[in-house]
Amino acid sequence: MSGVGPPNKAERGSFPEDAFEVNQEKSIRYIAAIDIGTNSTHLLIAKVDPSLRTFSIDRAEKSTTRLGELDPDSGELTKEAMERTIETLRRYKELAFSYDIVEIVSAATSAVREAPNGNEFITSIKEVLDLDVNLVSGAEEARLIYLGVLSGMSFGQRPHLLLDIGGGSTELILADSSDAQALTSTRVGAVRIQRDFVKQEPISSSRLKFLKTFIQGSFEPAVEKIGRRLDSGESPLMVATSGTAMAVGMLIASNDSTPPLKLHGYTITTTRLNQAVEKLLKMTPEERRRLTPLSDRRAEIIVPGALILQTIMQMLEVNKLVLSERALREGLIVDWMLRHGFLVDRFSLQGNIRKRTVMHQAHRFAVDKVRSERVARYALILYDNTFGVLHNDQGEGRELLWAAAMLHACGKHINRSAYHKHSWYLILNGDLLGYSQAEHVMVACIARYHRRSLPKKRHEAWQSLTSKDHRRIVFDMSMILRLASALDQRPEMEINSIRVLFERPKLCIKLIADSPNQSLQLEEWSLMNSASLIKEYKEVELTVC
Numbered sequence: 235m236s237g238v239g240p241p242n243k244a245e246r247g248s249f250p251e252d253a254f255e256v257n258q259e260k261s262i263r264y265i266a267a268i269d270i271g272t273n274s275t276h277l278l279i280a281k282v283d284p285s286l287r288t289f290s291i292d293r294a295e296k297s298t299t300r301l302g303e304l305d306p307d308s309g310e311l312t313k314e315a316m317e318r319t320i321e322t323l324r325r326y327k328e329l330a331f332s333y334d335i336v337e338i339v340s341a342a343t344s345a346v347r348e349a350p351n352g353n354e355f356i357t358s359i360k361e362v363l364d365l366d367v368n369l370v371s372g373a374e375e376a377r378l379i380y381l382g383v384l385s386g387m388s389f390g391q392r393p394h395l396l397l398d399i400g401g402g403s404t405e406l407i408l409a410d411s412s413d414a415q416a417l418t419s420t421r422v423g424a425v426r427i428q429r430d431f432v433k434q435e436p437i438s439s440s441r442l443k444f445l446k447t448f449i450q451g452s453f454e455p456a457v458e459k460i461g462r463r464l465d466s467g468e469s470p471l472m473v474a475t476s477g478t479a480m481a482v483g484m485l486i487a488s489n490d491s492t493p494p495l496k497l498h499g500y501t502i503t504t505t506r507l508n509q510a511v512e513k514l515l516k517m518t519p520e521e522r523r524r525l526t527p528l529s530d531r532r533a534e535i536i537v538p539g540a541l542i543l544q545t546i547m548q549m550l551e552v553n554k555l556v557l558s559e560r561a562l563r564e565g566l567i568v569d570w571m572l573r574h575g576f577l578v579d580r581f582s583l584q585g586n587i588r589k590r591t592v593m594h595q596a597h598r599f600a601v602d603k604v605r606s607e608r609v610a611r612y613a614l615i616l617y618d619n620t621f622g623v624l625h626n627d628q629g630e631g632r633e634l635l636w637a638a639a640m641l642h643a644c645g646k647h648i649n650r651s652a653y654h655k656h657s658w659y660l661i662l663n664g665d666l667l668g669y670s671q672a673e674h675v676m677v678a679c680i681a682r683y684h685r686r687s688l689p690k691k692r693h694e695a696w697q698s699l700t701s702k703d704h705r706r707i708v709f710d711m712s713m714i715l716r717l718a719s720a721l722d723q724r725p726e727m728e729i730n731s732i733r734v735l736f737e738r739p740k741l742c743i744k745l746i747a748d749s750p751n752q753s754l755q756l757e758e759w760s761l762m763n764s765a766s767l768i769k770e771y772k773e774v775e776l777t778v779c
Contacts, residue, residue, distance in 0.1 A: 264292070266330035266338040267566035268323065270367065272302035272345040272401025272425050273477065273531065275319055277326040279333050280567045284576050286597065288590045289385075289567055290665065295329070297322040298531045301345040302401045302425040310351045316358070323363055339566045341370045341378060344402030344423060372419025375562060376405040380414050381572075382565030383473055383558045386498065388588055388669075393470040395460065395550060398561055399478040399542050401425035401535070406456045406546070408463050408470065415463040418456035422449065424478050424539030432538060435519055442515065445538070449545045457549045472547065472555035474502075476562075477532065478539030483557045484527035485510050492700055495662065498559040499670035504547055511540045556670075588669060592637045595664045599644040608727055610639035613718035616743075617711075619734035623741055624772055625710035634673060635711040637666070638680035642715060645681075658682035658695050675699060676708050683712035684719055688767070713768070720760040721745070728752050735779065741768070742779040 262281055269276040279293040299319040305312050330338055346352040347369050356367050370378065379398045387394075389411040396407040402423040408416040431445060464470065483497045486506050494500050514522065514537050522533035547555065571577045596606060613635050617625070625631065638661075645656025661678035669677065675698050682695045689696040689709060699705045721729060733744040743761060745754045758778040765776040 264333045264335040265289075265567055265570055266326070266333070266335045267563045267570075268326055268338060268340040268367075269563045269566070270299075270301070270319065270323075270340065270342040270346060272343065272403075272423060273298065273300060273535065274401075275299045275301075275322050275326075276563055277329065278563045278567065279330060279335070280564075282567070282571060282576060283594065283597070286590060286594055287571070287576055288594050289571070290594060290598075291564075292333070293329075295326065298529075300425075300531070302423075302429065304345070304349065304429075309349065311345065311349045311355055316355055319355075320359060320362055323359060323365060327363055327365055337570065338365065339570050340365070340367045341375070341562060341566060342367050343370060343375050343562075344372075344400060344421070347371065348402065348421070372403060372405070372421075373417050375403070376407050376417035376419050377414065378562045378565030378569060379405050379475065380407050380409055380417070380565065381568040382560045382562055383475060384409070384411075385564050385568050386560035387473065387556075387558055393464065393468055395470045395472045395552070396558075397472060397474045397479070397543070397546060397555070398476045399424060399474070399539050400476060404453075404542060404546075406453070406460065408460045416459050418459055420453055420456050422452045422542065424535040424542065427538035427542070428535045435537070436516055437537065445541055446545055449542055450549060453546055453549060457546070460550070470552070472550070472552045473558050474543065474555045475558040475560065478536065478543060479555075479557055480559070481528055481532045481536055482507065482510060482540055482543060485514075485525065488527050492698065495675075496559065497557045499672075499674070500557045501554055501670075502557065503554045504544075504552075507540075507544055507547070511537075511544050514540055588633060588637070588666075591666050591669075592640050595661070595666070596640055596644065598664070599641075599647040599660060601641065601644050601647075605722055605725075606640045606643060609642065609715075609718050609722050610636050612721050612729075612732065613639040613715050615732050616714050616717055616734065620714070620736070620741070623736050623774060624714055624768075627707060627710060631707045631711045634676050634680060634707065635714060637669070637677045638684070638711065639715055639718060641677070642681040642684050642719060652686070654682055654685050662698075672700070672704060676704055676711075679708045680711045680715055683708065684715040688771075709771075713764075713771070716764055716767075717743075717761060720764060721757050723756045723760055728754060729757065736774075739773065739775050740777055741774045742777050744779045 262283055265280045265282055267278045267280065275297050277295040278291055280289045281292050282289045299322055301311055301315045301319055303312060303315055304310060342356065346355060356369055359365050359367050380396060383396050393408060393410045396409060398405040400423045402425060404420050404422055406418045407414055480497055483500055483502060486502055487493050487500060519534060522528060522536060523530050528536060596603065617632055617635055641661050642657055643653065644660050645653035648656040658678045658681055661681055666674045666677060679695050679699060683689055699708060728748055729745050730748045731746045735742040745757055747754050761778060768774050768776040
């Protein structure tokens, strides 16, 4: 017998029930985060939701301020670079306060911390703009990157290698869902190599050999530290973030038959990376500028950045990496939330990142929380009791089914007519952190096909699924969600428990009411509307008993 209560916490993929108790007395807060880097200065405006203990990005700005273009004789920040940055910060400050923010948090990284006049620059920002800027160490920069990636990606129990290639330094971090075992920062970055070692392009074979040797030697201490912290036989997943990795990802993804909607969660293999690097090495700066995915400034520094990425992967003997759109800037937001008590500890956000992001989207689109949770519970009961009948899923579809069930009705936020199509669009274009790009698309498609027509080759949603396995999971999970949503016919729950019995070819679903005198004919009638589909596609006779 399966009850309608919350899924057992010991069950595969189940979620804790107390993670999202909403306190209506706590209001939304807007926080601004500024990252003053070697190549660019970034601004994020984040909306922090204390009730869900999460945040979303309302606005993101980037300006190429080129602080790393130092005076060649003194190594100091140039007057022109500092003026560019101060004017950018002036604009960012004005923009931030237009959002009624409660605080601006900031970090200045490699270029400022290493320049002889870096502290003077920080002082001048305070004097001119009355803006406090935190000059962070390499280890602190790595920690903030870790928090940022942690907020947007599910680590599970597997160790992760986080790689952030900046303009003046590169951070390499070994971490899992419980802790960061190693935080390293190496004074090698894309801008620094381009400035110091690349005088002529395309790069000659002898110069290329020198660059690879230099990069390898520079990163040996960091790689050795990582190696000492890894247990024998551990196979960490590499995650790359920030400008260089995203630019390389865009170049590679532009050659896909179906380019991803976003790069967060996109996988790059060493084979495809090597092909991209080989192509870039043969090009002049002008030829690289004509590549659509690259900005003019990124085209200038992409080759040394890509060489760093390629060399580190070779040194660590990893054959693929995953891209993360979250990094230091998001880490500043998480750090602020920790310091102000909106997170119990640094891992409470990450531990349930998938649930949090789904609940955030449900809240955003005014989904009826009670009814969506009810449908999700029905769906998981049917999933757990119909293995070998309605599906042969080994577990990968369970959390996708739950997410789709929680969001299946979000399209009603736009229009109740054909709301399943609107749900697909909203889910597809929203943020589902902790899910890969492929999983994100699958969640949207499961919601799309939970009612009305079945998948057709001409459907944009069906075409967005790139593999047979993904289509199989979507089809099976959407059929289960179709049955679960059919049981949600009333504002108030009338079903106390559900029993699932199978004796080929009959699948019998017994609904037990909350009270002995309560009729469930409406739910039974709705359930049987799917009987013909179940018989046609699963060769099972659906009945109620």
